[in-house]
Amino acid sequence: MSKRNLEYDFAWCPGCGDFGVRRALQVALEKFSVEHEEPQSKNVVVAGIGCSGNMVHLVEGDQPFGIHGIHGRTLPIAFGVKMGRPDLNTVVVAGDGDFLAIGAEHIAPAANRNVDITAVIMDNGVYGLTKGQSSPTTEFGAVTPSTPHGKIESALSPLKYYMSIGVTYIASYYSSKPRQLAVIIQEAMNHRGFSIVHVQSPCTTYNDTYDLLKGKPKEGIAGLAFEIPEDHDPTSAQAAVDLLDRPGIPLGVVFRHEGQSMQDRHEGLQAQAPVRSNQEILDSYLLQV
Amino acid sequence: MDKHDFVVRFAGEGGQGLVTSADALARAAAHAGYFIQTHSTYPSQIIGGPASSQVRISTTPVLSSGDGVDVLVALNQHAYDNHFEDLNGGGVTVYNAEEYDLPEGGHYFGIKADELAKSTGNARAANMVTIGAVATLIDFDLQEIDEFIRQRFTRGRPGDDEIIIANIEAVRLGADVARTSGFTAGQLEPPVPHEGGQVILTGNAAISIGAMAAGLEFYAGYPISPATTILIWMEQNLWGEGRFVHQVSSEIEAINAIIGAGFAGKKAMTATAGPGFSLMSEGLGLAWMAEIPLVVTNVQRGGPATGLPTKSEQSDLYTCMHPAHGDIRMPVLAPGSVEECFYAGALATNWAERYQGPVILVTEFGLAERGENIKKPDLAEISTESRAQVSEGDTGKRYDSWDGTTPLPGMPVPGGPGAYVANGSEHDEIGDTTHLPRHHVRLMERRFKKLDLLDGAHxxxxxxxxxxxxxxxxxxxxxxxxxxxxxxxxxxxxxxxxxxxxxxxxxxxxxxxxxxxxxxxxxxxxxxxxxxxxxxxxxxxxxxxxxxxxxxxxxxxxxxxxxxxxxxxxx
Structure with missing residues (x-):
């Protein structure tokens, strides 16, 4: 929406990490459009269900097109948008529950295809909108309304998972520095192929991890988040794996591999495929006399 | 006795060339000017298992696979035991004498097709021996089969002539056996020549061509019997500028991919059967709610659950009408013949564009897989409708109220004016979520009112x-x-x-x-x-x-x- 819509039925809680991600996404969309001299209307934001899914309505300024679809299906919807219209900049916004639980089955196929989509994932380690249940990234043993005696599943490591299935652009960041995050999202949009920007976006109501991420420097407590060292080579898969073995949340581009996107491959096949007119196809069924 | 209509059935095991035999006889008969319809049954396994394939040959258009069988070719004892009760009075069985024997005195005779084929120097011509015998039993002109053989095996290779000669000889050897047996199933009346060009199509191919004729551009599908042949057809044909076809990783991906494509301005379709259709429920609800044009073809098989993957049933009608939760009733087209499949494929594509929403095209196994010869459709007669466009300066919004008294407002397409959010939550005019009663009421009425636009079906x-x-x-x-x-x-x-x-x-x-x-x-x-x-x-x-x-x-x-x-x- 371009200005405050009084009938709109949703608001993020004060301090929600998604505000920072929204700021970053807006800037990245605007800058990407300017960079490519395209109108904002050539951006399509595909949102999942949950707090983060409301991003598509809350982006301010010039409006991109949007789809606020069904739980877990952002990637196949975005796949249809992108392969139907390769000229559109297609961005997925989803939370850890939507993307990594109900929607997990779509991540590996998107990686295999290397379809040119940018996924901005807001990970708060909790199901916020349904009031605090455990998610795939909730820590083992955590007590939540749906795990009253402690979480019995171990926590997923999303970045390691993305590496293992061949995602060709993987970045990790947090919501607290929107300006820097915008630069990464814009770079991900420019990556030819499947890119994921995995953002720690704390839930101030059910899982406030701001202190955990940033630490308390005045009290000498270190946070989990750390800047990726400048000498890290993101084009090296080994370096990326080594980086992810370090404890904590890396901030920056973990891995990047330049290769053919699905559109590139499809254009290659298109050049070889025999294209027949509808009439030629129909005539091939004629009874030969 | 002269008859205008014969059913010939080949029964045995999957992998014995039953479909090939029925298809060869069907094509030869269609070429001679008859109307044909083929029908096969087979188990859901790759090789083997009891199977049969039949062709009905008639001087008038064939409406169904018929009642009984006039000539049964039974390649093993099990096939004979299972099918002989379907024989019409006066029907004849040709049994495989290399495999088993039947007691003397019945309305049947044995044939050693493999042995006779070997004597022609081409062991692979055994089915032509059988076809020769069958043709003789119904007094079908052998020269039509010769002509079929010439066309089938003229492939510009050095061995073509040899293969053709051996196959024609095989037909004669089979014919001799039938003549010597003294049996006949009657005399097929001469055909009434077809007017204009004829094509042989299955229901699935007809739907595919029809959809292409109406401008289909995007197809995503997942293999499932008996809809797989539509995916295969699209993978072969849906190429060219602005077109895209892909085998995705589930029916959930398929429906959501065509939602994305339909939103982005493409004419999109998927095809599936019962289990896949169930997985598409939620997506179809989204397409209805957000008003996304797309077509889902449901080629029914037996249900529920995995059911009977290669059998005929019409048990998905409830789920086609109401595939998802909430107040929904889908537009449903159900063609009754191969020819109607063609026109329904085109109309479903046009309906989706016309009313800006999802359309269900429902058929079933028997119709999907059977072959029929029909008059070649005139592609120039197929209209291609596209969703109403939005122009710069239009004041209307995507989800304005609509009462049917004016043309349906345009659907904005990314890259053009009128940016909005296609929203599965109830929404306001530009697609922002709202749960206010007035929006739910006005849009509920809009979604159902749009159905009034859908006419023109046969x-x-x-x-x-x-x-x-x-x-x-x-x-x-x-x-x-x-x-x-x-x-x-x-x-x-x-x-x-x-x-x-x-x-x-x-x-x-x-x-x-x-x-x-x-x-x-x-x-x-x-x-x-x-x-x-x-x-x-x-x-x-x-x-x-x-x-x-x-x-x-x-x-x-x-x-x-x-x-x-x-x-x-x-x-």
């Missing part, structure tokens, strides 16, 4: 003021029509009603339904789904059901309809 009305109206749907049309014709010949006061569009029903069809005292619906399911939906609208409908996994036989329908209307039951 329907048939005959003897509408009869006491009893017979109204099949989908592929039960053929056998029901044969039954109707026989009842009329007998002087029964029955009427005929058939509509490819099951929802929304054409006005004239509704008019007939309203005034009918009794509507009999032959359908292949247990619940009597179509008659129940008709009763829900206040029409006096009742079903004749069958749930064997096989299509109706016209003679069974004559009997059961006669029982219902309280007249003699001679078929």
């Amino acid at each position: 329907y048939e009305i005959e003897n509408a003021d009869a006491d009893v109206i017979i109204m099949p749907w989908g592929s039960s049309k053929g056998p029901a029509r044969e039954a109707y014709d026989r009842l009329r010949e007998r002087g029964e006061d029955v009427g005929w009603l058939f509509s490819v569009a099951l929802h929304p029903l054409p006005g004239e069809v509704k008019h007939v339904l309203k005034s009918a005292d009794k509507i009999i619906v032959p359908e292949l399911n247990y619940l009597g789904q179509w008659s129940a939906l008709l009763r829900q609208e206040g029409y006096r409908a009742e079903s004749i059901t069958q749930y064997t996994g096989l299509p109706f036989k016209p003679s069974d329908l004559v009997k059961r309809i006669s029982e219902r209307i309280g007249v003699g039951v001679t078929a």
